Amino acid sequence: MPLLKDSEIIADTWLRLEDNASVPATGDIIVPFARLLAEFGKLSKRRGRVGIEFPNAERAEVLESFLPALSLVALPFPKFADGRAYSQARQLRQLGFAGELRASGDVLPDQLAFMLEVGFDTFEITTRFSPDIWRRTAQGLSLSYQPVKQQKRLHVWRERQLRGERSCRA
Amino acid sequence: MYRYDEFDHRFVAERVAQFRDQAERRLSGELTEEEFKPLRLMNGLYLQLHAYMLRVAIPYGTLSARQMRRLADVADKYDRGYGHFTTRQNIQYNWIKLEETANLLAELSEVEMHAIQTSGNCIRNVTTDHWAGAAADELADPRPVAELLRQWSTLHPEFSFLPRKFKIAVTGAPNDRAAVKVHDIGLRMHANDKGEHGWEVIVGGGLGRTPLIGFTVRNFLPEADLLTYLEAIMRVYNLHGRRDNKYKARIKILVHELGEENFRAEVEAEFNRQTKLDVEVEQHELERISAYFAAPDFEVLPKRSADYEIAFARNPDFAQWVRSNIAAHRRDGYAIVNISLKPEGGIPGDATSDQMRSIADLADRFSFDEIRVSHHQNLVLPHVKQDDLYKVWKVLRANDLATANIGAAGDIIACPGLDYCTLATARSIPIAQTISRRFADLNRQHEIGPLRINISGCINACGHHHVGHIGILGLEKKGVEYYQITLGGSSATDASIGTILGPGFSGDEVPDAIETIVKTYLDVRKGGDETFLDVIRRAGHAPFKEALYAPAQRQ
Ligand code: SF4
Numbered sequence: 001m002p003l004l005k006d007s008e009i010i011a012d013t014w015l016r017l018e019d020n021a022s023v024p025a026t027g028d029i030i031v032p033f034a035r036l037l038a039e040f041g042k043l044s045k046r047r048g049r050v051g052i053e054f055p056n057a058e059r060a061e062v063l064e065s066f067l068p069a070l071s072l073v074a075l076p077f078p079k080f081a082d083g084r085a086y087s088q089a090r091q092l093r094q095l096g097f098a099g100e101l102r103a104s105g106d107v108l109p110d111q112l113a114f115m116l117e118v119g120f121d122t123f124e125i126t127t128r129f130s131p132d133i134w135r136r137t138a139q140g141l142s143l144s145y146q147p148v149k150q151q152k153r154l155h156v157w158r159e160r161q162l163r164g165e166r167s168c169r170a
Numbered sequence: 171m172y173r174y175d176e177f178d179h180r181f182v183a184e185r186v187a188q189f190r191d192q193a194e195r196r197l198s199g200e201l202t203e204e205e206f207k208p209l210r211l212m213n214g215l216y217l218q219l220h221a222y223m224l225r226v227a228i229p230y231g232t233l234s235a236r237q238m239r240r241l242a243d244v245a246d247k248y249d250r251g252y253g254h255f256t257t258r259q260n261i262q263y264n265w266i267k268l269e270e271t272a273n274l275l276a277e278l279s280e281v282e283m284h285a286i287q288t289s290g291n292c293i294r295n296v297t298t299d300h301w302a303g304a305a306a307d308e309l310a311d312p313r314p315v316a317e318l319l320r321q322w323s324t325l326h327p328e329f330s331f332l333p334r335k336f337k338i339a340v341t342g343a344p345n346d347r348a349a350v351k352v353h354d355i356g357l358r359m360h361a362n363d364k365g366e367h368g369w370e371v372i373v374g375g376g377l378g379r380t381p382l383i384g385f386t387v388r389n390f391l392p393e394a395d396l397l398t399y400l401e402a403i404m405r406v407y408n409l410h411g412r413r414d415n416k417y418k419a420r421i422k423i424l425v426h427e428l429g430e431e432n433f434r435a436e437v438e439a440e441f442n443r444q445t446k447l448d449v450e451v452e453q454h455e456l457e458r459i460s461a462y463f464a465a466p467d468f469e470v471l472p473k474r475s476a477d478y479e480i481a482f483a484r485n486p487d488f489a490q491w492v493r494s495n496i497a498a499h500r501r502d503g504y505a506i507v508n509i510s511l512k513p514e515g516g517i518p519g520d521a522t523s524d525q526m527r528s529i530a531d532l533a534d535r536f537s538f539d540e541i542r543v544s545h546h547q548n549l550v551l552p553h554v555k556q557d558d559l560y561k562v563w564k565v566l567r568a569n570d571l572a573t574a575n576i577g578a579a580g581d582i583i584a585c586p587g588l589d590y591c592t593l594a595t596a597r598s599i600p601i602a603q604t605i606s607r608r609f610a611d612l613n614r615q616h617e618i619g620p621l622r623i624n625i626s627g628c629i630n631a632c633g634h635h636h637v638g639h640i641g642i643l644g645l646e647k648k649g650v651e652y653y654q655i656t657l658g659g660s661s662a663t664d665a666s667i668g669t670i671l672g673p674g675f676s677g678d679e680v681p682d683a684i685e686t687i688v689k690t691y692l693d694v695r696k697g698g699d700e701t702f703l704d705v706i707r708r709a710g711h712a713p714f715k716e717a718l719y720a721p722a723q724r725q
Pocket of ligand 1: 585586587588591592593594595613625626628629630632633
């Protein structure tokens with residue numbers, strides 16, 4: 001499955017481990033959240049980074065104490081219309097998670113801009129759409145009425161305040 | 171009223187371009203209908219029984235003359251010469267082609283209008299009191315906050331794929347004309363003893379299959395906390411609202427299943443966790459917006475106008491219209507003009523392009539360029555001098571817009587029903603039309619007094635039948651339409667959900683049943699001051715049941 005980051009397809013260096021697959025001694029792995037709970041001691045001692053796939057139904061707060069040990073959290077979109085992961089992503093960022101946030105599941109070009117804004121970095125995508133469409137839809141609109149993450153976009157309210165200040169001084 | 175700046179203009183223009191691209195990808199087959207559906211819905215485009223329907227947002231129901239003229243032009247160019255004003259203060263066009271929609275949206279954007287988030291599982295057009303800024307009883311104009319909410323909720327990255335649609339209503343007056351208790355979130359302004367304004371936050375009201383009155387999560391939320399608090403509510407809903415059954419997905423069900431106390435605790439915990447949004451930026455924006463809603467340059471006028479009183483005394487038709495369609499204005503010498511879109515036998519909420527243009531002209535000349543859409547599917551000229559009322563009335567009458575029935579039996583709310591809607595189980599427009607003909611005599615409507623008849627064509631309740639004094643719900647059994655009648659609903663400050671009166675009626679029987687109910691009311695009331703709703707609340711359903719069902723049982 002291609003992995004998208006900054007509008008480019010990149011190599012995925014992470015290995016997804018299913019429920020009972022054995023854990024390799026080295027390398028970056030993504031395990032289900034349940035395995036993290038069950039095997040945290042073992043997982044944190046190995047060489048190589050650890051990431052998890054975090055279910056939509058879990059509360060972000062339960063991850064708080066694990067976050068320093070995690071380099072990646074993957075949040076699934078079971079259907080593109082199921083938007084729970086947008087809130088989970090923002091919660092994780094608000095809890096201070098600075099690692100990679102990955103969107104998996106039903107990730108489509110027309111939702112890409114929203115995902116970037118709530119804090120996702122990488123996207124597991126299908127080959128159905130041309131790379132060009134992903135580039136076109138990444139930024140979304142150049143303006144936003146909410147605070148923005150992406151550098152090329154402007155937060156309308158902030159811009160207005162800045163201009164107001166400038167014109168006051170002038 | 172609010173005007174777009176360069177940013178708003180650019181935003182909407184880019185949005186149109188984005189939609190054009192999406193529509194082209196759909197037309198070329200690159201997007202499946204399933205993938206395109208949420209995209210078109212976020213631009214207000216529905217697939218109905220016969221064609222696409224486009225719902226255009228009229229933020230908090232406020233329009234300028236120029237915007238109204240453009241709506242008329244769109245009706246002529248892209249529809250069949252009319253538009254349909256809705257219970258959410260929007261306008262719908264029923265005969266739209268997908269290929270033309272992007273051009274239509276581009277024409278709307280020229281007059282600062284759009285169709286963003288008029289459908290889909292996102293935060294919908296924010297509605298408010300249709301007399302905002304004009305009503306005599308108002309604490310303050312709620313529209314600056316409504317505009318702030320419009321912008322905040324527009325393409326919100328976190329809240330665009332909610333479990334279900336989400337409706338917010340705002341009022342700045344103690345007499346609730348925005349139905350805040352039957353919205354997902356209702357906001358009602360209060361003042362504290364220092365004179366500061368804050369918001370009562372009401373959550374979990376709604377109609378549909380499970381009608382519920384909302385509950386107050388906060389009595390007095392400081393204005394500076396408003397958006398952060400709303401984000402907390404939205405997040406709790408987005409994360410925990412049900413997604414397994416679309417009929418249980420509204421926030422009211424979450425509130426109901428968690429219980430009010432648990433729901434409040436969730437929201438407060440989330441609110442405390444939230445990094446405060448940038449309050450300074452927000453306050454700056456609210457101040458900037460508020461400047462646009464400064465009161466127009468009202469003249470200082472005497473309380474009573476001689477011209478108006480002479481016309482009132484001389485012309486009984488005018489006097490009758492004044493009695494039902496004029497409301498008190500906050501300024502001496504001014505009046506609020508309510509324009510009924512419910513002529514005898516008409517389709518509730520429909521206006522022809524010519525009617526729209528004549529109303530635009532009136533707004534230009536007599537109402538500081540302002541028009542409002544009410545959630546009763548009527549229009550309002552909010553700031554008319556008493557001196558001008560007679561002139562305004564004559565123009566309205568010449569355009570079949572002066573029906574003197576605001577708030578009376580003929581002022582019926584009806585959803586599109588089986589004539590247009592794919593979900594309908596029964597017709598609602600023809601029922602509204604026959605009832606309206608039955609009660610055509612305006613003297614009789616005035617004799618009956620305030621009466622709200624609301625009709626829905628299926629259990630989804632778009633016609634708000636639960637909050638009609640008389641509610642009519644169209645259902646279907648074995649291919650035959652029948653209608654269930656509820657009594658005692660209200661969406662006003664004392665909001666209540668109507669309860670079912672008894673076995674249903676066929677479409678043909680409905681007008682007689684309504685007639686019987688009204689006659690019973692007239693018999694039972696203790697005088698002209700006791701309204702229909704008062705009687706229901708005093709005497710209950712018994713006299714009405716007796717009148718409607720007992721004769722049949724005795725036979
Ligand atoms: S109440 Fe039912 S029939 Fe009427 S508009 Fe809504 S969904 Fe359609």
